[in-house]
Amino acid sequence: MTETGITSSVITITSTLREYDLxxxxxxxxxxxxxxxxxxxxxxxxxxxxxxxxxxxxxxxxxxxxxxxxxxxxxxxxxxxxxxxxxxxxxxxxxxxxxxxxxxxxxxxxxxxxxxxxxxxxxxxxxxxxxxxxxxxxxxxxxxxxxxxxxxxxxxxxxxxxxxxxxxKTSGTMTLTVAAARHAAAEAEKLCGTLYAVSAADFPERILFKERDMLQFQAVMSQPALRISSLKEIDVDAVLRESLSLxxxxxxxxxxxxxx
Amino acid sequence: MTETGITSSVITITSTLREYDLxxxxxxxxxxxxxxxxxxxxxxxxxxxxxxxxxxxxxxxxxxxxxxxxxxxxxxxxxxxxxxxxxxxxxxxxxxxxxxxxxxxxxxxxxxxxxxxxxxxxxxxxxxxxxxxxxxxxxxxxxxxxxxxxxxxxxxxxxxxxxxxxxxKTSGTMTLTVAAARHAAAEAEKLCGTLYAVSAADFPERILFKERDMLQFQAVMSQPALRISSLKEIDVDAVLRESLSLxxxxxxxxxxxxxx
Missing domain, CATH: 3.40.50.720 (NAD(P)-binding Rossmann-like Domain)
Incomplete structure (x- = not known):
């Protein structure tokens, strides 16, 4: 999904892939x-x-x-x-x-x-x-x-x-989810025209294991995995898939x- | 703030510094x-x-x-x-x-x-x-x-x-806030015993400039800037301050x- 950003020169692109998908x-x-x-x-x-x-x-x-x-x-x-x-x-x-x-x-x-x-x-x-x-x-x-x-x-x-x-540091699926999203953010920032990339990075384990709130956990995990601010259109899902493939x-x- | 994590061997440490502070x-x-x-x-x-x-x-x-x-x-x-x-x-x-x-x-x-x-x-x-x-x-x-x-x-x-x-990629304060939190997360992950670090990384600009919801923007910016899952106690605020000092x-x- 692409929208106008902070000024008309800048667009915001949101991945369709969510944290859950990763x-x-x-x-x-x-x-x-x-x-x-x-x-x-x-x-x-x-x-x-x-x-x-x-x-x-x-x-x-x-x-x-x-x-x-x-x-x-x-x-x-x-x-x-x-x-x-x-x-x-x-x-x-x-x-x-x-x-x-x-x-x-x-x-x-x-x-x-x-x-x-x-x-x-x-x-x-x-x-x-x-x-x-x-x-x-x-x-x-x-x-x-x-x-x-x-x-x-x-x-x-x-x-x-x-x-x-x-x-x-660990092989945990949550660790790797955070790492994949962050790796994709870093890769997206290497592309010409990207101002910055923000990977989904809540701390859902606290919600799941401390607050034990499954609905809130699911809500957090349903957020887009990557959002970028850019001058150009970029396929952010493809960037995420590339990181997952590693x-x-x-x-x-x-x-x-x-x-x- | 330190709490027990996913098992009794693991602790979760939350920064007192919020995104706003950065x-x-x-x-x-x-x-x-x-x-x-x-x-x-x-x-x-x-x-x-x-x-x-x-x-x-x-x-x-x-x-x-x-x-x-x-x-x-x-x-x-x-x-x-x-x-x-x-x-x-x-x-x-x-x-x-x-x-x-x-x-x-x-x-x-x-x-x-x-x-x-x-x-x-x-x-x-x-x-x-x-x-x-x-x-x-x-x-x-x-x-x-x-x-x-x-x-x-x-x-x-x-x-x-x-x-x-x-x-x-830019000198924007929001760009630098995201970058400082992410830099601190990477530094925290280098410390012995850190399983993973998660930096605050919402996309508050969308809330501020698209939804124009100042209260929600303030709520998002009031979240802790860094959370880590670790085997050991770590001063996460100090890690954030070190990144800001760069x-x-x-x-x-x-x-x-x-x-x-």
Whole structure:
């Protein structure tokens, strides 16, 4: 959408892509990578347990729901709104009687589900999301015990889900959403005639996890991802898509003895 | 302000500095530079005309109001709320009977007050704000006729107000506010333990100039300038102040024959 800006020489261009679109696209990339690995490993899924129900957990749950019985655990009960009613949802592992799963996926990251909980469960395959990304520092790497949890687990097939490409400190979908929008803003500012670009950059996690206001969270995430002030017409959606295309996800296979 | 984040390992830190504080600080830097130049040039001010009433115009008007009779012209009548009632405000030069001024300051930038209007006025000194900054591109430099307007004016003393330091495409206070917050976010992300930083980045100009909603504009500008998700306590206000300190303003003196 293009409108006249502060003077008649300047236009304001707003992306049709919203923050939600960016977050969903990133979560979809992660989920697609997981599904491709399941296919490659010829995993036969009857039941799947997912720890962590945020963008990544929700994208995985909705895709795997078509293939197996899916159960999701998250400490925040209000997140259950993110998934359909067919999927079982619990806030603690003690509420789940089953101890044996075809596949367990841990998306909880820093400070997430503890080692004891995961090691008490049996599964044919375990995927743990690495919260570290290409620009993680020593503080963040030291704070994460996800690789250790994965390495010491008894599952016969194990994979570390990694996401990189935008030089972020973590691989979190919200981190990458903010980074993609900011990367696109910086790229838009390199174009001739751009005065400045503003990427959507609220702090929706505070609304979701502190205020627990799902409606307000959805309102914030529905805002345009990028707005620019420019002398010329620019395809801002294309700039955003270019930044999203830099994000890479992969599953690194881990043996029990590997130091991944 | 520090709160628990998405898990107990992560904290959220919010700056006490708001977007308004950043914008006012930048406008104050520009106004201080103008006042220092007035002093250095021993200008005796009886009446001052300012074109453009946004952050910079408002900061200049409130400071100069203590020294001379100040008149401000802006095409947007609702901006009159930004200044006190002692200052004369008009939306067009035709409403102003006076043609001779101690000082005229043009802050209108790209697509601003036209050459004919400025050249029809007499003054002891003329200051024109250069909309270009340290990262301006050819499109923006070509679109600006501010230097030409200044060079061809009959005023005996002339200065070009320039603002640089954050590699922005223009010197606009709003551009610099967005850039300072984004620079601080990038610096905060370099600190060990920061997961990600989010700088305030609404598009308040749309609210102010398109919707003309001053209350909503003030609400948006009152939001914290920076929020970070981190494993460690960090002084986010100090990070913002460091970014603001990089902004440099100066007045480049211009002779009628100079090619500035």
């Amino acid at each position: 977050a969903n696209e990133i979560a979809a990339k992660k989920a697609d990578t997981v599904l491709a690995w399941i296919e490659k490993e010829h995993l036969s899924l009857s039941n799947v347990l997912i720890f962590g129900l945020y963008f990544t957990g929700a994208a995985l749950a909705s895709r795997l729901d078509k293939k197996a019985k899916v159960t999701v655990i998250d400490i925040y009960p209000h997140l259950a709104e993110l998934i359909n009613g067919r999927i079982d949802f619990f806030t603690h592992i003690s509420e789940v009687p089953c101890r044996r799963w075809s596949l367990i996926i841990d998306t909880t990251g820093l400070g997430g589900v503890d080692k004891q909980t995961l090691s008490s469960l049996y599964c044919d395959a375990l995927i743990v999301e690495d919260p570290c990304s290409d620009a993680s520092d020593m503080c963040i790497c030291s704070a994460s015990n996800r690789r250790e949890i994965l390495m010491n687990h008894s599952a016969p097939k194990k994979g570390l889900l990694t996401t990189t490409g935008l030089n972020t 994000i890479r996800t992969e599953i690194i296979e881990v043996e029990t003895d590997d130091r991944c | 914008a006012n600080e930048i406008a104050a830097k520009k106004a201080d530079t103008v006042l220092a130049w007035i002093e250095k040039e021993h200008l005796s001010l009886s009446n001052v005309l300012i074109f453009g009433l946004y952050f910079t115009g408002a900061a200049l008007a409130s400071r100069l109001d203590k020294k001379a009779k100040v008149t401000v012209i802006d095409i947007y009548p609702h901006l009159a709320e930004l200044i006190n009632g002692r200052i004369d405000f008009f939306t067009h030069i035709s409403e102003v009977p006076c043609r001779r001024w101690s000082l005229i300051i043009d802050t209108t930038g790209l697509g601003g007050v036209d050459k004919q209007t400025l050249s029809s006025l007499y003054c002891d000194a003329l200051i024109v704000e250069d909309p270009c900054s340290d990262a301006s591109d050819m499109c923006i430099c070509s679109a600006s006729n501010r230097r030409e307007i200044l060079m061809n004016h009959s005023a005996p003393k002339k200065g070009l107000l320039t603002t640089t330091g954050l590699n922005t 902004i440099r303003t100066e007045i480049i003196e211009v002779e009628t024959d100079d090619r500035c």
